[in-house]
Amino acid sequence: MASWIDKTENFFQGLKRLSPETKYELGNALLIAGICSIFLLSSYPGIWISMLIVGGLIKRRFRWVKKQRRDLGFNLNKLKKGVLSDEQIVRFARIKGGVITPAELALETSLTVEEAEERLMKLHSKGFNEIKVSDKGFVVYDFHHVLPSLNDKINAKKLDLL
Structure with a gap:
């Protein structure tokens, strides 16, 4: 004790x-x-x-x-432009359920909507997301194929390296 x-x-x-x-x-x-x-x-x-x-x-x-x-110019609620990495964007997408819009990314960071869309397009060109259009016409970026679900992790097959 x-x-x-x-x-x-x-x-x-x-x-x-x-x-x-x-x-x-x-x-x-x-x-x-x-x-x-x-x-x-x-x-x-x-x-x-x-x-x-x-x-x-x-x-x-x-x-x-x-x-x-x-x-010193710290805004604790927003990420700085220069500091925002691809990893942070993917983490943000995971928090939002794997699907985000440029507007959502812009609201949570110091990026403008245009800059957020540009960053998401760069990630798309690297193969990190898929671009989809919602029923109402919103462009959404789907990160599900790079963010496996819990079910995918549980049902993964054993890998024999030897």
């Missing part, structure tokens, strides 16, 4: 893996909890004072990190 020291160490290791935005929100939560505990636990000032101090420190530290990232 793990000691309380091991449990505490594991807890703080988990906190280190959180994103700065999550830590910032954790600071907000501690501040709110500290303010609420003033009214609920007024006879235990050490609890709410420590919550306010810790929450304020966390919030202050990661407000600065968030501001620095914004000042």
